[in-house]
Amino acid sequence: MKLLYKKILPYILAFEIFIVSLFSCSIPVYAADFMPRDIVQAIEYGIEYNDWQPFWIFLNESKDGLVYLYSQMGALVTIDFQAWVNNNKALESLAETVPVPAKKEENNIVFTKDFMAELKKLLDDYAAQNQPFKVEKTYKMSQIPASAFSSKEGYNYFKSYFGSSYVYIVCNPQGFIGYIGDATPCIKEGGGFVKSGSYIRILDADWQYAKFSMNKYVLNNRDENGDFYMSVKENFTTAGSLEHYNPNKTNFNSYPQSPMIITPDGGNIRVFNTIADFINYSVGQRKIYYTSNYYDYVPEDLSVSIDDLQKTIEDMQDVIDKLLEQIGNDTSESEIEELLRKILEALENNPGGGGSGGGDVNVDIDLSSTNSLLSKILAKVTQIFDKMSGGTDGTGGGILQESLDAVLARLDDLNAMLKKYLSEITGDLDDIKGQLANMSEQEFEQKSDSFLGEVIDAFSEISEVVKTKFPFSIPNDLRIFLSKIAPAQSEAEAVLYLDDMSGMVLYSGEHGGNGTTDGETNPPGGGGASRPGGSGFVSVDHGGGGGSREPAEMREAPVFRLPIVIERYGIEEYIIIDMAPFDPLSRFSRSFFTIIFMVCLFNLTFKVIGMWGDIIG
């Protein structure tokens, strides 16, 4: 069976090479920027040789790698960040501080906690140098406790004041005299927040300090009976700056005078570093987009499966680009966060394949809950659907229905065509069956033999030609080479002649006989070294006398015959080095190398198939 397989194998290989050659002519080559297989190799290399240089180089050169890692923290970085990393050789410093950036656990890549922490630090450094603003939290309206106010009346007034606006300012909530105002119009018209020492100033659309009106409420008024009552004076004063704003305050009694910036959803606001930064800011300059998760992110091991990573990376940039296009100058931080949440969802939930790509990523991100952008998207989708189905607008006139009808009509045609072909095939089969039924066994055997003989003759002639033609000849060449270096048992009669100058003779048990004489070359079968009867490793043969040996094995142990001939003294001795006692060692060695080769083939298999997968996309 093995011999048969050996003979057939070259033809199968030749045929396959032919087919592959035909197909490979029109295969487009697709090179992705970030190939998880590459990073897996870099990680494996780093673990094996404790050399992470390939990993850092790969990460440095790959755009998608850093984008992906930061997206898992809750931030999206642009190409400018990648350029900054390259220019500042930022990853080189990381290579010194993070000895082991990643591990491989079965089918998962695990980016270590230290690595993620250093990456976050890197982004923070970048933001401090390049981002014109910091993102500050606001207080969520529903989370303001009554204890933030000095009395229940003040708290009740605070709750009653809030409407559907977006940004409210409350000053001195712990005092008996407090101020509360609505900064929303100012911000919506193009104003913004600017850091100025310990102050946060509010600028209007004309880049001047905003002066929005604030109501004053006084809690310690006394009536004629001496009871306290609260009075409110509307539009009492204007405010444009907030001192000692601390968005992380949990103890509301600690700084009674400190103001609060309150939004319905506790979203973030942009606080620009300088007025010039505020004036010069435009969306195009923005380098980083944060979600609230980024600020709450605690570095930990990030584990992601290789398959998921592949799916996610494939179309990540497209998804990001399309959604980021929707950010304009007047998009608030909350809306941006919602947008980012959608991006990450798209990356998490898209099942992969096809045009939009995406994939399942094991990311545990709980993002903020603004619904405004989702509502807009929902409205748009609803509008499109209505148009398609000829719904509320009616402008589409049932386009979807028409298209479905067209598809069904095409499927009907296809179905009819298939039926026709099937009936033809089954008709032919019936004819054949009828002919076979009318045929006697002898006739059938005769006809089948004749047909098979004709086919075999034809193809054996073709195969003879094919195995001499390059590149189809390669398997056959390999087979010939194989038969030369490892002859089968019947061919093991090859006696190796080396003249006495070389002093070595390969033993062949089939040719025991007289030894060589000086100056003569032994013809095959005429002499040569003979394996001595004993089992010694080195023996001395006193000329001539051959021995016998056990039945030949598949691979003969070499016997070296070193002649010592001094004619003057009549000395003709031979030192025979017989390797036969080492046969068990030979078998072990062969098995050992075979196992090593098999392991290499296992590894190579994945690489070859992976590479091929990349080539054909």
Next chain:
Amino acid sequence: MVNLIKILLLKIFGLFPDSPFSEYMEGMDTTFFEYLNWFFPLDTILNMFLIWVNCVLIVLVLMLVKKYLLDKLLGLLASLPLPF
């Protein structure tokens, strides 16, 4: 019919160049390979490699077939009229 196919294939394969290895293979001295083969499994490795190449090629051809069929299917779907 079989003869026609045979002639056609012979003509096609006749266009390919002859193997550049075979003539050198004949006169090659493989003495030391036989020594080597006693403890290093050259024969096993080559056999195994041939079979492995065969298997890998089959896998690759199947992958190509899969891609070809998928492309055809997608092409067919793309040719259908779109709703908008």
